Amino acid sequence: MAGIIEQERYTCAIGALQSVVAIPRAVPILHSGPGCGTMIAGFFERSTGYAGGSTSPCTNFSEREVVFGGTDRLRNIIKNTYKVLDTDLQVVVTGCTAGIVGDDVASVTEEFLEEGKPIVHVETSGFKSNNYVSHSNVINAIIDQYVSRFEEENPKRSEENLVNVFASIPYQDQFWKGNLREYKRLLEGIGLKVNILFGPHSGGVKEWQTIPRANFNILISPWYGEAIVKNLERRYEQPWFQFGYVPIGANETTRFLNGVIEFAKEQGAKIDEEKARAFIAEEEHAYYEEIDNLATFLLEFRYGLPNHVHIIHDAGYVVGLTRFLLHETGIVPKEQFIVDNTPEKYKEQIISDIASTSEKRDIPVIFNPDAGAVQEQIRKIQHDGRGLIIGSGWDRSLAKEKDYDFLSASVPTPYRLILTTNYAGFTGGLRVIEDIYDMVLATYK
C-alpha cells in the first residue's frame, strides 16, 4: 500500500494537462471538478501558456453531474469552446469525478470527431496515476487519435534524418523550454532534423502530424515517456535511442551525441560524421575554455565552497546532476533522493547509472515519493564540510536548518523564476555552475 506523501514533488494524473498547454495553440478541456485546474496551475505557477490556467474550459462538476453524469454538460462546453477559443487541438482530460461516475467521454468527443474537429480524449483521473505516468498517456492519446489521421500524407519512417524527441516533461521539468531548445540545437548540429513537439521552437500541430515520418525516436529519460516510444514502435516501427538521464555538461552531452550518431548511422540516417564531430569538438572547446578559467576559483577560493551535495529530484536529474557535479565541479554526491515514484522495474538501471558515476565511491540512492520523510532522513545525516542541497522550494528551509547552501531546481518552488534557462547540454552544465556558485557567493555579504 502506497503510504502518505508529505511535500509532494509531482502531481496527479490530470497534471499532464500541462503537456497539452505546452503544444502551441492547443487547449486542454477539463471534464473534472472545479478545483483541478487551479490545483495544477498552483502547483506549477506561471504555467498558463496559450490557453491553460483560467483560460481552459472546464465542466466544473457539481453534485448534479456526480449524480446524473456530466456528458451533456461536456458536449455543451466543447461545442462552445469552438466558438470562444481559437485553437488547433483540443484534448479532453478527465478528473476523478468523471472517472468514478463513469462518464462515456469517448462517445462525446466522437461526435465532434465526425465533424472533423481536431479533438482527442484521455482519461486522467487523479487516482489513476501521477503526471509522470500520465504524460505518456496524453501524448499517446494525441498520437493515436490525432496524428494517426495524417498517416497518408506522412508515410512511416519516410524521412531518414528526421527524429522525434521525448525528453523533459513540460512544466514538471522547470527547464523544459530551455532543455528542448538545446536538444534541438545539438541534434541539428550533428545533422539531424528534429520534431521537438513542445514549446515555442516546435511547429505546433503541423509538426505533430509528421511524427510518423521520423526514422527513429530519441528518449532522454530513465523511465517516464517510455510508453510513448513503445507506442510509436508498435505503430510506425520506429526504433528508439534511449539516454537514461539529463545529459548535463561536456562528458555526458558528448556521450549522448556520440550515442545518437552511432544509432542514427545504424538506422540509415545520412550523417556527415566529420561535420558532426567538428560540431561536438567546437562545443566542447567552448565549454572547457570556461571550466579552465573557473578551475582557479574552484581550487583557490579561500572563504568556503560546498564540498558535498544531496539532490532531491526525479531520477533523470538525480543521475544527471550526480554525474555532472562529481566530475565537472568536484562537489561530491552523498546520499541522493529520487522522489518521482519510480516504478520498481526501472530502479536497477537507475542505481547502476549512479554507481557507474565513480569507481572509487559508493553513492547511496534512496527512492521515496514522500519528500517529507526524505527531509527527516537528511536532517539526521552528517558529513564534514559545507553542504549543498538541490531540490524544490520545500527544501530551502531544510537547507537553512542544516546551514547548507541551497539551489532550487525542482517543482514546486516559489523561490525561483525560470523562463528559458536550460540545464541540459554543454551550456546547461555551465549554467548549473553559475547557479550554484552565484548562490554561494551571494552568501558573502
Place this chain on the structure above:
Amino acid sequence: MSKVNLEIPEVAIREVRLGSITGFQGSAKELVDCARCGKLKDKSRSFSQCLGCSTSIAACTTVLIQDAAVISHGPVGCSSCLHEYEFTYRVNAALREVKNPTQRKIYSTNLEEKDTIYGGIKKLESAIREVYKRANPKAIFIITTCAAGIIGDDVESVANVAQEELGIPVAAIFCEGFRSKMWTTGFDAGYHGIARKIIKKAEKKRNIINVVNFWGSDIFGKWFREFGYEPNYITPYATIDSLEHSSEAVATVQACATLGSYLGAALEQEFGVPEIKNSPPYGIAQTDRWFRELGTLIGKEKEVEEFLEKQKEKYMPQIEELREKLKGKTAYVTAGASHGHSLLGLLQELGMEATGAAIFHHDPVYDNEELDSDTLQHVVKDYGDVKNYNVCNKQEFELVNVLNRVKPDILFARHGGMTLWGAKFGIPSLLIGDEHFGMGYEGLINYGKRILETLENDEFVKNLEKHSLNPYTKWWLDQEPYTFLGGAK
C-alpha cells in the same frame, strides 16, 4: 432558524444555507433590491472555465495555524497548490511577530485506484497516526476531496476515533469540490470544523477582539490598542491554544464578510462573542459606522468619536488631494463578493467612477442574517448605483469580453490571474494582496497613492498590449458578455 449548526459534521453549502448565486447581470441596486425578496435565482453557464474549489480554501483556514497539521484525504493532486501557503507563511510571519516560521505540515493520503474500489479509510487511519508521530501537532485537520466524497469514506468516524486515541483534536472538514459552485464554501467548512472541534466555551473574558482575516498587515492592533484591546487574529498565525480561547474575546470583527461570515456567527451564537455586524471599514462612511458599532459594543462611544475626529483631522487633507487627482477616472472591479463591494466603495470615495464589476458570487444574506453586513447595500446607499454589476463566478472569458468593451482607466482585481487581461488590453491593473491595505482613513491614502502610481506607470501594459497573445475568437469579443449565462446558445 439559525444558519449555524455545530451538531452536524458537514456545513450546508452556501447555495443552500444563504441562497448564494454565481450568475447575475444587471446593476448593483437591482441586485440589492431583489436579493432578499425571494426572486434571486442562480443561472448556469453553457460555457465555463476552470474555477477553483473548496478544498484549497478549507486548507487556507487550517494550514496557516502555527501548530496544526493538515491531511488532504484524496489523490495527490488535491493538495498540489497548498505549497503556496508554505511561502505565504514564511513571507508574512514577521507581520504577526512569528520569529521562526516552521514548515507547514501538509500531507496527502495519496488515494489510488484500488482505494476508490475498497475505500480509503485504512489509509486515512494510518496517515493520521504517521502524521501525529512525524509532526507532533496540537491538532490534525482532515480536508476531504471529490474522490473521497464520492466513494463515501466515513471520515467523521475516523476523525472521532483518532481524537480519542491520540488525545488531540482531529477535525474532519468536508470540502469536496463538486459540492458547491462557490469555493468560499471552503471557508465555512474550515471554520465549522474549528468551531466544532477546537474552540472551547469561555470561562472568563479578556480584552481581546477576534479578527477573522487572512495574513494582512497589523492595522487592527494599532486601532484596538487605542481603546485598550488586542487583536486575536484568526486563523493564519493563530495557535490551537489561541483558537481554543477565542471565545474569551469581547467581540469579533471581519476583514471580509465573505470570508468570516460563518465563524463570526458561530462565535456569537455558540460561544457568546458578539460580532460587529457592520461591513468592514472601507471608505469614510463605512469606517465611521464600523467604529461606532465597535464603540457601542465595548462601551467606548465617546472615545470612538474622538478617535474618528482625530482621524479626519489627520487624513482628510491628503484624501482631498487624492480625490482631486483621481476625479473622473474610471475603474472596473473584479473580486470575490464582499471585498469587491468594499473596493467599489473605496474607489468611489476617492472620486473615481465605477464603470462596472465582475464579482465572483453573491450572498444575499450572511450567517448573522443582519442587513448591516450586506456590503453592497452600503455601497449603493453611500455612493449610488453601479451599472454593469455582474456576478461572474471568476469566468475569464466574460471578463475579457467586458474589459474589451468598457476599457476603464484602471482594473482592480483581488484574485490571481485576473490582472493579466487588463494588462493585455493595455489597461493599468492593480492587485493588492494585503486585505487590510485599504481600511480606514489611512487606507484611502494607501490605495489612492497606489492607484496614482499604477495609472502613471503604464509603459509596461502599453507595451504588453502590442505583443500579447489572445486565444479568444473575434466572434466571442463581438458577442454580448453574458451570452452563455442562463443556458442560452
